[in-house]
Amino acid sequence: xxxxxxxxxxxxxxxxxxxxxxxAGYEVVEASDGLEALQxxxxxxxxxxxxxVNMPNMDGITLIKELRALPNYKFTPILxxxxxxxxxxxxxxxxxxxxxxxxxxxSPEKLLATIKKVLG
Amino acid sequence: xxxxxxxxxxxFFEESFEGLDTMESxxxxxxVGAADExxxxxxxxxxxxxxxxxxxxxxxxxxxxxxxxxxxLDEIRDGKRLVTQETVDLLLQSVDCLRDMLTAVQNEDExxxxxxxxxxxxxxxxxxxxxxxxxxEQRDDTGDEAATPExxxxxxxxxxxxxxxxxxxxxxxxxMFRELAELGELEARLDDSQLPAFGEMDPEVCYLRWDLVLKxxxxxxxxxxxxxWVDGVCELxxxxxxxxxAEAATQEADAGSPAAPxxxxxxxxxxxxxxxxxxxEPVVAENPTEAKAVTPKKKPASGGEHGSxxxxxxxxxxxxxxxxxxxxxxxxxxxxxxxxxxxxxxxEKLRDGLGQLERNTRELQESVMRIRMLPISFAFQRFPRxxxxxxxxxxxxxxxxxxxxxxxxxxxxxxxxxxxxxxxVRNSIxxxxxxxxxxxxxxxxxxxxxxxxxYHQGGNIVIEISDDGxxxxxxxILQKARExxxxxxxxxxxxxxxxxxxxxxxFSTADTISDVSGRGVGMDVVKRNIRExxxxxxxxxxxxxxSTFTIRxxxxxxxxxGQLIRVGGDTFIVPLVSIIESxxxxxxxxxxxxxxxxxxxxxxxxIPIVRLYEVFGLKPKATRLEDGLLVVVEGDGQKVGxxxxxxxxxxxxxxxxxxxxxRKVDGVSGATxxxxxxxxxxxxxxSLIQVSKRIGRKxxxxxxxxxxxxxxGDAATExxx
Numbered sequence: 029x030x031x032x033x034x035x036x037x038x039x040x041x042x043x044x045x046x047x048x049x050x051x052a053g054y055e056v057v058e059a060s061d062g063l064e065a066l067q068x069x070x071x072x073x074x075x076x077x078x079x080x081v082n083m084p085n086m087d088g089i090t091l092i093k094e095l096r097a098l099p100n101y102k103f104t105p106i107l108x109x110x111x112x113x114x115x116x117x118x119x120x121x122x123x124x125x126x127x128x129x130x131x132x133x134x135s136p137e138k139l140l141a142t143i144k145k146v147l148g
Numbered sequence: 149x150x151x152x153x154x155x156x157x158x159x160f161f162e163e164s165f166e167g168l169d170t171m172e173s174x175x176x177x178x179x180v181g182a183a184d185e186x187x188x189x190x191x192x193x194x195x196x197x198x199x200x201x202x203x204x205x206x207x208x209x210x211x212x213x214x215x216x217x218x219x220x221l222d223e224i225r226d227g228k229r230l231v232t233q234e235t236v237d238l239l240l241q242s243v244d245c246l247r248d249m250l251t252a253v254q255n256e257d258e259x260x261x262x263x264x265x266x267x268x269x270x271x272x273x274x275x276x277x278x279x280x281x282x283x284x285e286q287r288d289d290t291g292d293e294a295a296t297p298e299x300x301x302x303x304x305x306x307x308x309x310x311x312x313x314x315x316x317x318x319x320x321x322x323x324m325f326r327e328l329a330e331l332g333e334l335e336a337r338l339d340d341s342q343l344p345a346f347g348e349m350d351p352e353v354c355y356l357r358w359d360l361v362l363k364x365x366x367x368x369x370x371x372x373x374x375x376x377w378v379d380g381v382c383e384l385x386x387x388x389x390x391x392x393x394a395e396a397a398t399q400e401a402d403a404g405s406p407a408a409p410x411x412x413x414x415x416x417x418x419x420x421x422x423x424x425x426x427x428x429e430p431v432v433a434e435n436p437t438e439a440k441a442v443t444p445k446k447k448p449a450s451g452g453e454h455g456s457x458x459x460x461x462x463x464x465x466x467x468x469x470x471x472x473x474x475x476x477x478x479x480x481x482x483x484x485x486x487x488x489x490x491x492x493x494x495x496e497k498l499r500d501g502l503g504q505l506e507r508n509t510r511e512l513q514e515s516v517m518r519i520r521m522l523p524i525s526f527a528f529q530r531f532p533r534x535x536x537x538x539x540x541x542x543x544x545x546x547x548x549x550x551x552x553x554x555x556x557x558x559x560x561x562x563x564x565x566x567x568x569x570x571x572x573v574r575n576s577i578x579x580x581x582x583x584x585x586x587x588x589x590x591x592x593x594x595x596x597x598x599x600x601x602x603y604h605q606g607g608n609i610v611i612e613i614s615d616d617g618x619x620x621x622x623x624x625i626l627q628k629a630r631e632x633x634x635x636x637x638x639x640x641x642x643x644x645x646x647x648x649x650x651x652x653x654x655f656s657t658a659d660t661i662s663d664v665s666g667r668g669v670g671m672d673v674v675k676r677n678i679r680e681x682x683x684x685x686x687x688x689x690x691x692x693x694x695s696t697f698t699i700r701x702x703x704x705x706x707x708x709x710g711q712l713i714r715v716g717g718d719t720f721i722v723p724l725v726s727i728i729e730s731x732x733x734x735x736x737x738x739x740x741x742x743x744x745x746x747x748x749x750x751x752x753x754x755i756p757i758v759r760l761y762e763v764f765g766l767k768p769k770a771t772r773l774e775d776g777l778l779v780v781v782e783g784d785g786q787k788v789g790x791x792x793x794x795x796x797x798x799x800x801x802x803x804x805x806x807x808x809x810x811r812k813v814d815g816v817s818g819a820t821x822x823x824x825x826x827x828x829x830x831x832x833x834x835s836l837i838q839v840s841k842r843i844g845r846k847x848x849x850x851x852x853x854x855x856x857x858x859x860x861g862d863a864a865t866e867x868x869x
Contacts, residue, residue, distance in 0.1 A: 038197045040160035044204060048151050082193050096316070102352065105318040111200050119380070127318035128377030133203030133211070136151040145327060 062086025
């Protein structure tokens with residue numbers, strides 16, 4: 029089953045995402061900020077990255093740029109989780125190389141539908 | 149699958165309250181007019197997380213409220229708005245409001261709508277105040293432009309020409325076609341005219357274009373949603389299927405070859421309602437106005453953001469309990485090892501092994517205890533706000549200095565020391581530090597200082613609360629003590645004793661009773677609370693220079709330094725912290741007033757004697773006071789002499805709850821297991837004094853009604869062991 033890296037500085041969001049994804053059979057790796065996520069992504073290839081944007085230490089946008097610079101993650105789907113639905117954040121995310129986004133708040137069902145859409 | 153969201157609530161509340169604390173302390177650190185970028189970002193992030201979580205977990209009132217806060221913070225962050233005192237005050241007020249809301253939600257109480265509406269109204273007013281900044285429109289959070297219902301047609305003709313770097317965003321045209329195919333019948337024609345010669349091909353670039361015909365009754369918005377993520381990295385045209393359009397498409401597509409993975413569908417000639425052609429607008433990368441008001445400044449991140457995990461206290465306590473057992477086993481083995489008769493070689497080895505076990509056990513115990521330890525910054529962090537508010541209320545100017553914030557102590561001790569600390573700090577501000585004018589007259593700086601300091605000393609944590617105020621007024625305290633009859637008219641106690649009187653019940657020297665402190669309740673409660681934690685408090689002061697309150701607390705409540713005593717065949721433990729001295733009773737100093745408690749004249753004092761064997765109903769070795777020993781202890785500000793048979797050693801004991809393992813027993817705070825496997829009760833001095841008073845009355849004054857002496861009142865005499 030596909031391996032997903034879930035990045036969010038909010039522990040409750042991480043719990044919810046992880047619980048939902050694991051329940052659907054995905055393997056989940058968690059990280060609480062960009063820096064930790066980058067380290068974990070380097071340690072083992074993941075099939076999809078789900079990242080919050082505004083985080084301490086390293087924000088989601090920087091994380092995406094860093095990931096895209098790695099040969100392993102050139103084409104890996106990366107989705108941002110953001111409440112900022114304005115074109116600004118989405119645009120910034122995509123300019124950095126994000127595949128798409130999921131607007132917070134989202135339901136577990138919406139999360140799974142989106143993941144399924146990307147991973148097939 | 150359905151997910152029960154309530155399982156995440158606890159974490160959400162915990163992190164939200166933490167976030168609020170962070171917001172509060174960061175707001176207090178903000179310099180009005182020149183806000184630091186990182187601090188603003190920290191505040192914004194906290195609000196943002198609470199909003200996101202509240203939205204996800206269905207706490208709409210919370211997310212709505214936070215949204216308004218966030219909008220304001222966003223403007224500050226983007227440099228569109230200067231940080232004024234008014235803004236900071238309002239944001240602090242909002243933090244309080246939000247904290248109340250979350251508490252209400254957590255306790256499933258009603259949210260105080262009136263307060264919320266008032267604060268939210270103020271926030272909105274500030275936001276709409278054109279003079280302060282550009283007015284903002286409420287951002288639509290659910291995102292996407294509201295999909296206007298569209299009449300369903302026959303389907304859609306889609307021209308899709310990815311820009312070169314579409315696939316570099318991780319998007320895959322095949323995925324999108326797969327999605328479209330789910331909406332209806334899809335026919336795709338590939339345009340590979342842009343494909344360069346094989347040798348010139350860059351494998352990371354998409355050269356292909358497609359013309360698609362989708363036969364579906366899905367509205368435009370649904371089709372657009374499939375292309376939502378590639379908006380701006382492709383050329384996209386979606387038109388309703390019409391007969392002419394369909395023909396044109398077929399003709400255009402003739403040059404291309406059909407794409408393999410999608411099913412072909414015949415295009416039917418049918419009329420569709422004329423629809424405006426929609427072109428995906430390329431996203432203009434927003435150029436955020438550089439924050440002028442925001443000056444970048446690197447600051448060490450406050451708050452523990454080093455890799456940490458959240459572990460429930462129960463688990464840690466279970467571990468501590470287990471380690472406690474291990475310590476007991478180890479000491480049991482140690483004792484056997486000492487007594488064992490074996491050949492020398494083996495004995496040596498056994499001793500080595502036991503020595504190692506002891507070291508390991510101790511280290512393990514210490515590190516497990518440390519899991520429960522938190523830096524005292526958690527208790528300190530509420531003070532900047534409190535000092536600011538209190539000083540404002542009292543028209544004083546006060547600078548708060550914090551040091552030793554990283555000093556760690558047990559979480560439970562920390563929770564219990566919070567209120568006493570607040571009281572002491574308030575006291576320093578109210579009674580210690582003088583009004584600015586008074587200070588200037590005394591040649592001191594206008595701004596007074598209150599300093600909170602923490603450090604480790606021995607097995608204790610020491611917390612000092614000092615101020616550079618007027619110091620305690622010795623004469624005033626003495627006068628007050630005389631008025632209250634605590635000190636005789638011609639009696640002159642030592643300075644130390646006088647200062648110590650501020651901890652006596654009902655003692656307050658405040659000239660006027662303010663609503664900050666000085667209600668006459670407090671210092672005695674502070675002292676009692678600290679004693680209950682096995683700690684002590686003392687004050688030192690210098691007239692005109694200020695006062696320092698020094699609190700000593702044990703690092704943990706799980707172990708205790710105890711003095712082992714023997715009464716008859718039983719061993720008890722007296723907390724070392726409550727022992728003043730031990731002595732051999734001098735019969736000449738014993739006053740056995742008829743029908744009253746026995747008193748012992750200890751220098752200037754008369755202290756009641758508590759015969760432990762009487763309290764616990766034991767058969768002692770010694771009943772005559774001169775045959776045993778008196779252990780002078782203090783509890784609740786009162787000294788008593790415990791009459792015991794013998795003093796044994798001192799040792800650190802692991803505290804076991806008697807309540808969980810047996811039931812609550814008056815006069816006893818817990819129990820421990822000694823190296824030889826016997827259970828020893830740990831005495832609770834304050835409660836023991838109460839019990840002995842009851843017993844004294846019952847034994848010596850049989851006529852007097854004894855209301856307490858019901859079955860529960862006798863608990864202590866029933867001997868638990």
